[in-house]
Amino acid sequence: MNFLLDKEHQAIFEKAKAYSLECLAPVALELESNPELLKAKMKEMAEHGFYGLGIPKEMGGKGYNYLQMSLVYEGLAHGSGIMSFLLQLQNNINMEIATFYEGIDEEILKVVPDLANGNKTTAFALTESASGCDPSATEAYAELDGDVYRIQGTKDWITNAKDADYFNVMVKDGKDSKNMIMLFVPADTKGLRYLENRERMIGNGMFVGGLEFDNCVVPKANLLSADGFKEA
Ligand SMILES: Cc1cc2nc3c(=O)[nH]c(=O)nc-3n(C[C@H](O)[C@H](O)[C@H](O)COP(=O)(O)OP(=O)(O)OC[C@H]3O[C@@H](n4cnc5c(N)ncnc54)[C@H](O)[C@@H]3O)c2cc1C
Structure with a gap:
């Protein structure tokens, strides 16, 4: 069995790592204590497509599986552990709302696109x-x-x-x-x-x-x- 990542998975990891090293690492220390900067960086991560990872594509998300999501979090952690943690938390909660429950209320499902693109927290x-x-x-x-x-x-x-x-x-x-x-x-x-x-x-x-x-x-x-x- 081949345990190495294929090109597609490697690319997911490399994209997150490259973004993190370029955009998060230089301000990693400041992110520890500056809420406004942290919020701005969360927005930036949404713009770079790191939100909605586990939300199905038909609901506006990326439709990633757990390995793909883990690779994003691991890549992001190269520049900032706290941002990787926060994104993981968001994605897990959003995925709960979007996918875990059967018979979920239609009104609640309407918020899912805004969770997938990071407009709502x-x-x-x-x-x-x-x-x-x-x-x-x-x-x-x-x-x-x-x-x-x-x-x-x-x-x-x-x-x-x-x-x-x-x-x-x-x-x-x-x-x-x-x-x-x-x-x-x-x-x-x-x-x-x-x-x-x-x-x-x-x-x-x-x-x-x-x-x-x-x-x-x-x-x-x-x-x-x-x-x-x-x-x-
Ligand atoms: C930065 C941060 C963010 C958080 N965010 C959230 C959040 O978003 N939502 C949320 O719901 N919670 C959140 N939490 C809470 C977190 O989930 C709890 O801290 C965690 O569940 C542990 O609970 P506790 O701190 O009360 O520790 P305790 O339950 O008091 O445990 C203290 C220690 O005792 C050990 N212990 C406990 N019971 C036993 C036992 N029966 N036998 C042996 N050892 C035992 C534990 O392993 C631990 O080492 C957050 C916590 C932190 C620090």
């Missing part, structure tokens, strides 16, 4: 102050109330908490439930606000902080997954 919200490695300790919950979910609780350490347009939020399916669900929550939903940034040893160009849900109401159709622990 997403975030994944699972962690809480007292639940990191152990998602079964999650306290935030959503109660189904007719045609809507009412979300209550607080998340912590969420990358892009301040800048995301949409959140994939993991909560318990009812206050006393042990089952987890994932809900799609637009950032401008009433009852949702971001909390303070968490200062870190590295990577302070990106906002990583809390989210508060106080009777935050989303349509029942915003259920992305009822099989939450699998997603977590």
Whole structure:
């Protein structure tokens, strides 16, 4: 069996590496602490076609498989680890919305082209102050109330908490439930606000902080997954 990359895969890696060395490496140190530069570089990466990697072509993405995506991230990491991480995070969350779930609401699917071209930003919200490695300790919950979910609780350490347009939020399916669900929550939903940034040893160009849900109401159709622990 030949384990070497073929020309097409090698080209994917080389393109990402070349871009990263030319455009990210010279400002890698500044990207650690400058949020505006970081956002500008995310936009630039979108313009260079590094967004929407795992989103199917018919939905505006690149339709890459996991090997192809990994090669992009590896190439980008040559110039900046943090930018490679952020792009990977974005692509994974966007792919969740675009491809992982059956019967996803049509209204939600309408945002996918904007995720594929980097016009909109997403975030994944699972962690809480007292639940990191152990998602079964999650306290935030959503109660189904007719045609809507009412979300209550607080998340912590969420990358892009301040800048995301949409959140994939993991909560318990009812206050006393042990089952987890994932809900799609637009950032401008009433009852949702971001909390303070968490200062870190590295990577302070990106906002990583809390989210508060106080009777935050989303349509029942915003259920992305009822099989939450699998997603977590
Ligand atoms: C920069 C940054 C960005 C992040 N972005 C996001 C995000 O976008 N969305 C999100 O949901 N979360 C995010 N997180 C949170 C991250 O997912 C959690 O930090 C991670 O799940 C670990 O949780 P914790 O920090 O509470 O560690 P803990 O769960 O407290 O674990 C601490 C240590 O104890 C060990 N440990 C824990 N339980 C056990 C056990 N039972 N047996 C043996 N060892 C154990 C762990 O391996 C670890 O070494 C982010 C964190 C950081 C630092």
